[in-house]
Amino acid sequence: xxxxxxxxxxxxxxxxxxxxxxxxxxxxxxxxxxxxxxxxxxxxxxxxxxxxxxxxxxxxxxxxxxxxxxxxxxxxxxxxxxxxxxxxxxxxxxxxxxxxxxxxxxxxxxxxxxxxxxxxxxxxxxxxxxxxxxxxxxxxxxxxxxxxxxxxxxxxxxxxxxxxxxxxxxxxxxxxxxxxxxxxxxxxxxxxxxxxxxxxxxxxxxxxxxxxxxxxxxxxxxxxxxxxxxxxxxxxxxxxxxxxxxxxxxxxxxxxxxxxxxxxxxxxxxxxxxxxxxxxxxxxxxxxxxxxxxxxxxxxxxxxxxxxxxxxxxxxxxxxxxxxxxxxxxxxxxxxxxxxxxxxxxxxxxxxxxxxxxxxxxxxxxxxxxxxxxxxxxxxxxxxxxxxxxxxxxxxxxxxxxxxxxxxxxxxxxxxxxxxxxxxxxxxxxxxxxxxxxxxxxxxxxxxxxxxxxxxxxxxxxxxxxxxxxxxxxxxxxxxxxxxxxxxxxxxxxxxxxxxxxxxxxxxxxxxxxxxxxxxxxxxxxxxxxxxxxxxxxxxxxxxxxxxxxxxxxxxxxxxxxxxxxxxxxxxxxxxxxxxxxxxxxxxxxxxxxxxx
RNA sequence: GCCGGGGUAGCUCAGUGGCAGAGCAGCUGAUUCGUAAUCAGCAGGUCGCGGGUUCAAGUCCCGCCCCCGGCUCCA
Numbered sequence: 001x002x003x004x005x006x007x008x009x010x011x012x013x014x015x016x017x018x019x020x021x022x023x024x025x026x027x028x029x030x031x032x033x034x035x036x037x038x039x040x041x042x043x044x045x046x047x048x049x050x051x052x053x054x055x056x057x058x059x060x061x062x063x064x065x066x067x068x069x070x071x072x073x074x075x076x077x078x079x080x081x082x083x084x085x086x087x088x089x090x091x092x093x094x095x096x097x098x099x100x101x102x103x104x105x106x107x108x109x110x111x112x113x114x115x116x117x118x119x120x121x122x123x124x125x126x127x128x129x130x131x132x133x134x135x136x137x138x139x140x141x142x143x144x145x146x147x148x149x150x151x152x153x154x155x156x157x158x159x160x161x162x163x164x165x166x167x168x169x170x171x172x173x174x175x176x177x178x179x180x181x182x183x184x185x186x187x188x189x190x191x192x193x194x195x196x197x198x199x200x201x202x203x204x205x206x207x208x209x210x211x212x213x214x215x216x217x218x219x220x221x222x223x224x225x226x227x228x229x230x231x232x233x234x235x236x237x238x239x240x241x242x243x244x245x246x247x248x249x250x251x252x253x254x255x256x257x258x259x260x261x262x263x264x265x266x267x268x269x270x271x272x273x274x275x276x277x278x279x280x281x282x283x284x285x286x287x288x289x290x291x292x293x294x295x296x297x298x299x300x301x302x303x304x305x306x307x308x309x310x311x312x313x314x315x316x317x318x319x320x321x322x323x324x325x326x327x328x329x330x331x332x333x334x335x336x337x338x339x340x341x342x343x344x345x346x347x348x349x350x351x352x353x354x355x356x357x358x359x360x361x362x363x364x365x366x367x368x369x370x371x372x373x374x375x376x377x378x379x380x381x382x383x384x385x386x387x388x389x390x391x392x393x394x395x396x397x398x399x400x401x402x403x404x405x406x407x408x409x410x411x412x413x414x415x416x417x418x419x420x421x422x423x424x425x426x427x428x429x430x431x432x433x434x435x436x437x438x439x440x441x442x443x444x445x446x447x448x449x450x451x452x453x454x455x456x457x458x459x460x461x462x463x464x465x466x467x468x469x470x471x472x473x474x475x476x477x478x479x480x481x482x483x484x485x486x487x488x489x490x491x492x493x494x495x496x497x498x499x500x501x502x503x504x505x506x507x508x509x510x511x512x513x514x515x516x517x518x519x520x521x522x523x524x525x526x527x528x529x530x531x532x533x534x535x536x537x538x539x540x541x542x543x544x545x546x547x548x549x550x551x552x553x554x555x556x557x558x559x560x561x562x563x564x565x566x567x568x569x570x571x572x573x574x575x576x577x578x579x580x581x582x583x584x585x586x587x588x589x590x591x592x593x594x595x596x597x
Numbered sequence: 598g599c600c601g602g603g604g605u606a607g608c609u610c611a612g613u614g615g616c617a618g619a620g621c622a623g624c625u626g627a628u629u630c631g632u633a634a635u636c637a638g639c640a641g642g643u644c645g646c647g648g649g650u651u652c653a654a655g656u657c658c659c660g661c662c663c664c665c666g667g668c669u670c671c672a
Contacts (some may be wrong), residue, residue: 058667066601155667156600163669167600198665202608211645211663266672285672319598319670320663328671350605412672430669441672464672501629528629536633550631560631568632 017136018052023177027052029089029139030146030175031059036131037078038171041071046586047133048110048159048168055185056174060157062110063169067154073170076151086144087128091137098213099123099134110159124212148182149175197479198325204484204541206475206492213332215323217472225521226475229490230468231311233588234335237360241352243309243337244376248289250313254279260288260445269317286312287438287464290338291446294460304460305341305349311471312336326476327430333471339463341446345459346389346437350396350418353435353465357420358400360467363588364420364478368433370402373410373417380414380440389437390416406528416442422477430477432469485542486565487590494521494581496538497559500531500550507554511547511574518578520585522547539564544592547577561595569595 018028024137038045038061049061067075094102096115103111111134126135128143140146151173159165176182190267193199201207206223209216219227235245251273257263262270262284271282283289290308297337299306312334320542322328341349354370372393375386393416397404404418411417420433442448442462449457468474488494495515499508505526515522523543525534531548538546547559554570559577561569572595580594 059626069602153666154601157668158599161669163599167602167668172667209664214663237639262672269671287672316671321598321600322670323664406641414672436672498632503629530628530630530635531632532630533634534632539633548632552631562632566633 016138018138020138024052025138026140026146027057027175028174029143030149031057032083032126032128032131032135033079033143033146034075034131034151034171034173035059035061035133036082036128037075039131040078041074045169046110047108049114050133052373056152056172058170058172060159060168060170062159063375065066065172066156066169072151075171076461079146079149079151080130083143083146085129086140086142089139090127091124091139092127093122093195095123096121096123099125103134122217146175148177148179149173150182150186161190168530173266180482195480195483197327197476200479200484201326204492206479209325213331214320215318215328217326217329217331223475225492226486226490227471228472230335230471233360233363234309234311234468238309238337241307241356242305243307245309245311246290246293247310248283248286248312249295250283250315251280252283252289253279256288257281260291260441262288270583271315271317278352282315283312284314284316284336286310286314286336287338287442288446289463290336291442291448291462294338294340294442295446299340299460301342301450301452301458304337304450305345307337307339309335310339314470326472326479329470329472332473334466335468335471336464336466338442339350339465340450340460341463342450342452342458343388343461344352346463347395349463350392350435350437351399353463353467354396354402354418356401357433357435357467358402361422363590364481365590366478366481368420368422370397370404370405371419371421372404373412373419374409374559375416376409376411376413378413379411380444385439386416389439393418393435393437396455412436412438415439430473432474432477433467434465434469436462436464483542485544487588488544488581488592488594489585489588491525491542491544492521493541493543495523495545495547495577496541496543496586497522497524497547497549498531498534498538500523500548502526502528504550506556508549511549511559514578520578520581535562539566545577545581545594563592565592 018024025125028051031052034057035050038059039047042063044063046062048060049064050057096118100112100115103115114134123134124136125132126137126139151171154169154171156167157170159168165394174182174185176185201223204222205220206226207217207219210218238245254263257267257270266284270284273280273282290310293308294306313331315331318328318330323330339349357368372390374390375383379386397418414439417434417436419431421429421431423429439461443459448460448462450460452458486492489563497508497512497515499505508524508526512522512524525538526535535546542564544564546562546564548562549559553559557575558571558573561572561577563569577594584593
């Protein structure tokens, strides 16, 4: 993974506290200005750390009471004063021991702890006005450069990111080189709220949550259309690639997890149900049950690879504070599959899987990025097995011409993996697809075998993979990606028929029936409202096509075609609209093509 | 789980101890309309849940639930 500004600061990596390019430097300086303001207003707070981060900065303080929104306003106002004073940032260097003495005198225990952990004889400090902080820089020349900033929020954060440590109070802010850039960023944040899948899910009647089932969505009819279309897409694709679909139980005896090893490491995350004195759990993953399917028959080397797919409904008891809309839930449905193959087939299988990822994500115009995680400190299996598997992953990535990052030692204990995440339009990253090689967990613990050509039993390699990841998260992401304006093949309502007035209702019903007969999701809006009103509603509902019908259209067997983009196409023969719609839906294109010649 | 902010009509939100409100949506009626909001009327409430203080609680106090932003976690 690329090193973030935060990593650099926290791990004291590199020679500086932030990237010396203008924007991170400015943000880093902004965090010092904020710390100065906080120290003036609240002299008793202790300073922790304050790095530049993506889009802004934060600073952590030890303070008995949390900052209130009013505190933030005061701090921001004082920051503006400090900026107007245009105080120069002045650097000086001190022997480490002297710096420790200095910060101990000033009553800054966190700075002392940092200094004690640093392997350097000489350390640097930066001063602006009365405020001086331990810091490797760089900084802007003076506080007057920090013109375009805004404090955004405060929250708790653990010292050094460890929940066993005391909780500090963190203030987040954003800072930019110019006021225009700041405004643009704040505008983007507003836009982000508008396309938040939780808001769109409610507005478009896709799904809802109720407090009786935290972390588990209720799919409404329109949202269920998305689920069904994605399922259909996945099944078509996998049927053409030699997958066999299975379904395994959701409620499973604890024994299974003892065998797989999950009980030891994962039981706190599993929902448990006692039935007649026996302990059952809601499965948190589908791999161990899949292994039972493999194991129920004697497998030959000729049978491999076996590809068992499963729309596996899983439950994980995520901590309550972590739940977020559809993207972090307690109940979700993975588009899971387990591929059992011979070691010599591994590379081809991985290559095919990465092709699948590319192909699927292209349909949704998502741009995936790939990360290869390699052997961790603690691992099962032999280094030779691991090297071969990692090699296969590297080769498969290269065969697909994919750029990828390597995350050293971040693999699962049972094998290396490739994770795929996507960036939504707003720049947030979400992990979706995963391709994990399993050298030992399923094969060893469930004693999976196949009879090789020499007549001897051998261990297969297992691959765990999900392409969408989960239907829930994936739908959350594409909802934001498309801002609710789904491609026609996914759109819950594909065309809405709008009669100009009651006089044209009969022809409108005919048009709607023709749509339905062609298995197009058409809807008639013959409410007693003006056309403009119904057009507005259809547009807000992001229905791709509006078919306006009145006197002229009824006469000529046409419809007047309007796109959700606002474009008005004019009269088009109904037969052509039906044919174009069928073609657009069948090809799963993202662009609106109906009626265009 | 931890820190903070929230929860009032279907939705968005106002209401700082004294009669529970607005806009949109809904319903009824009028209007029969040509490309982003026709007009009028009506109805709509366990103020998240439970307890407490008070003559009086949406409002103050305590506990719990859920949501939001972070932190932590994320086989």
